[in-house]
Amino acid sequence: MKLPLTFLLVAASILAAAIDRCDCKVVQFIFGDSLSDVGNNQYLSRSLAKANLPWYGIDFGDGLPNGRYTNGRTVADIIGDAMGLPRPPAFLDPSLTDDVILKNGVNYASGGGGILNETGSLFIQRLCFYKQIELFQATQDVVRAKVGGRAADKFFQSARYVVALGSNDFINNYLMPIYGDSYKYNDQSFISYLVNTLGAQLKLLHSLGARELMVFGLGPMGCIPLQLVLSSTGGCQERVNNLALSFNQATSKLVDGLSKTLPNASFRFGHAYDVVNDVISNPGKYGFSNSNSPCCSFGRIRPALTCVPLSKLCKDRSKYFFWDEYHPSDTANQIIAKELIKKFGFAAINQTEAPSAAPEPAVAPSSDG
Incomplete structure (x- = not known):
């Protein structure tokens, strides 16, 4: 029996729809370092960069360490909540499944990781940006096997992407004499090397489907407590801050250029350097009493580097x-x-569920500091 062409076309369309079907919502894929890590390093057995001890996470959920290098939420957590996006779990979390990926996205950020492969090698294990992208490719294979090629393409192209790296490439690479980059480059040539590498990585992400992508700039790195302790004057290290400013300027230009030249790309660069610098200079204006030393420390023993029990x-x-x-x-x-x-x-993205709630402050022992 010979079937009409129209019938065959309709049948083919119905079959394709059945194979490539996915009622997927908009999720996030986050690439970053310790400022965005939500637990990946906890599953790297030999990593020396972990936030798996009290008092990390004291103001998040049950107050136990959860892989975040702070007492509460990350910047990506807070922005995602404001947009109505689910919080993506760590890629290395053993409970991650294809259904979880489709519902919540994935976070690949790793403490100590950088744009450059060589960055953070002192920590033994960490996920550099290229490795994080490789893991993202593995994620894509899982999703394609689950929902089919066309549905997967739609899923990844409608997702939101966050890239927040760069500080380790300076603090745990270029500015440390034990790394070859510290004497192989000068300030300007290192920034060019760093930004060119980042450009190639962003193009790679675009080729993998990233369309809505946000790149976070660096803050005044020379004013973090560690740099203040290492400074001969006890003040912010101007050279380190200038490196951050130069990186931000070059990266902003890079991102703007990619957004204009890559098909259907909406790549944006944002930095909070000025506001962070103002908070550090005028803490009382923003409700802070201290902007030059850590809340969690050994008191006069500085630098303590990490928070411990x-x-x-x-x-x-x-x-x-x-x-x-x-x-x-x-x-x-x-x-x-x-x-x-x-x-x-940013505007809120319609979701079937409400944004994740902010953490409730937990009670912990306090000092007189």
Whole structure:
């Protein structure tokens, strides 16, 4: 029996729709370092860069360490909540499944990771940006097997992407004499090397479907507590801050150019350098009592580098801009996120579920600091 051509075409369309069907919502894929890590490094057995001890996570959920290098939320957490996006779990979380990926997206950020492969090698194990992209490709294979090629393409092209790396490439690479990059390059040539590498990585993400992509700039790295301790004057290190400013300027130009030249790309660059610098210079203006030392520390023993169970906590964690020697507190991250939301002009994305709730402050021992 010979079937009409029209019937065959309709049947083929119905079959294709059945194969490539996915009632997928908009999710996030996050690439970054310790400022965005939500637990990947906890599953790297040999990593020396972990946030798996108290008092990390003290103001998040049950108050136990969860892989975030702060007392509460990351900047990406807060921005995602404001947009109505689900919080993506760590890629290395053993509970991650294809259904979880389709519902929540994935976070590949890794403490100590950088744009460059060589960055953070002192930490033994960490996921550099190229490795994170490789894991994203593995994620795509899983999703394609689950929902089919066309539905997967739609899913990945409608997703939101966050790229927040760069500080480790300076602090845990170029500015440390044990790394070859510290004597192979000068300030300008290193920034060119770094930004050119980032450009290739962003193009690769675009080829993999990234269309709505946000690149976060660097803050005044020379003013983090660790740099203040290492400074001969006890003040912000001007050279380090200038490196951050130069990186931001070059990356902003890169991102604008890619957004104009890559098909259907909406790549945007946002930095909170100015507001963070203002908070550090005028903490009282923003409700902080301290912007130059960590809330979680060994007191006069500096630098302590990480927060550990024997550390003492400040009386009011909401009044300290820095949580440890490197990372901002939850309250500080709120200010940074608010600034980026304003710069990016973010709008809420319709979802079937409400945004994740903000963490409730937990009770912990405090010192008189």
